[in-house]
Amino acid sequence: MRAGYGMLYLVFLLREFPHRHEIWGPGSPWTPALAEQLFGQTGWNSILTLSDSPAYFELCYVTALFTSALFMLGWRTRAVSVLFAVVVTSFHARAIFMTDGGDNLILLMAIYLVFTACGRRWSLDARRNRLKTARAGSGPASVRRFPSPQLRDARNTLTTVVHNCGIFVMAAEVCFLYGSAGLYKVQGASWGAGTALHYVLNLELFQPWPAISHLADDHAVLIAIASYGTVLLQVAFPFVLFGRLKYPVLGMLLGMHVCIAVVMGLPLFSGAMIVADAVFLPDRFYTSLGHLCRRAAQRTGALRPAPGQPGPGSVPPQGRTRLPDPRQRAASPRA
Structure with missing residues (x-):
């Protein structure tokens, strides 16, 4: 769901890129002043109405594009999920009369995804954790984040x-x-x-x-x-x-x-x-x-194991490699 909604909103912002000024920009028929008046009645808010500067709007739009892409890829998901919810809420509230049922659903799901561990699988965070675990297994023991096991279990x-x-x-x-x-x-x-x-x-x-x-x-x-x-x-x-x-x-x-x-x-x-x-x-x-x-x-041949590496369906040899007995090596005939 994280990858799906991140990709949907990224495609949506890219599709509306030529029309961004008419929908959310300072030159929109629904002016920031009108949006502020509606916010007083509905309780919504938007970061797009904090300034009338075109440069500020372009910065917000580029930030929204990068946020959607990072959320889709699952990079630092805990923080990016909050930023993604703020972006979706801000763009939704800025031009609320341009939205439909799909926008409403994406808004609700973006808020709900903040409370989920949506970066545990199929994400850059998961890849980083796998590499960190592999490094910790081959190197010295790392310092635990929580000094007490009870705190870790409670978390x-x-x-x-x-x-x-x-x-x-x-x-x-x-x-x-x-x-x-x-x-x-x-x-x-x-x-x-x-x-x-x-x-x-x-x-x-x-x-x-x-x-x-x-x-x-x-x-x-x-x-x-x-x-x-x-x-x-x-x-x-x-x-x-x-x-x-x-x-x-x-x-x-x-x-x-x-x-x-x-x-x-x-x-x-x-x-x-x-x-x-x-x-x-x-x-x-x-x-x-x-x-x-x-x-x-x-x-199709698109995925093949590297030479000398076991395939995904084979099991590598278990246990430690046994060295030959010195007595057998001494007794073996020489060439």
Whole structure:
């Protein structure tokens, strides 16, 4: 989730780079003075309104780009996660009328990720810790950070509890999102009649490729099935999380979000939802995914062990190397 949301926000800032002055800059129609007035009512705040200088805005934008990239890579995650949450909050509050559901979800997840240990795996922090452990194992014993084992155990327990609470809140957020969206759709007459997607496909705002929208709209039966299926998936999602139905439902939701991104032109919203759904995948899924990638790399020849090094599937010889007995060496015939 850390890598996903960091990458999404980095791509988002890069995509809007030519239009940054019109959206968040001092020359935006929604001026900093208007934003300050809205902050007094909503309680939001933004670092972008601290100065009207164009140079200050450019500095903030470059900082946001680097922060998103570092958060995606997992460099000094504890500090960068806080900075990433500040960046997302500031850009969201500065032009709140330019946001949609995807921006709201990224904002919430950026805040929740601050309380998680999201740099423990697949990050530069994890790589640095592995190298540090390898060096400590081959060199002299390093000085412990905590002089007392009780303090170290208390720190680990607190980190685990806060991390698990953050994951639970993110999972509950996704459940509330899907459940409320499905129940809200049930109240609409067009969703009950199976014609809601017909009207969506004929809105010019959601027609990046009109030919695809018109082609999909020509199949009335498929439109009705997709409408009812969308409502059923969203309402049933919170109730299938503790059974085997979770995985096919997650697969169908993935397909639904891909269709939304392509047909309706909402890649940021779809990407935010896909990354949020990843919180329900267990650790063994990512472990098996890593094994599959390594096997595929070995089959294609992209990953081969170095000469003299054991492959990933072989076990190196265990124990200490035994030296030949001096008596046997003396008794052995000479060439």
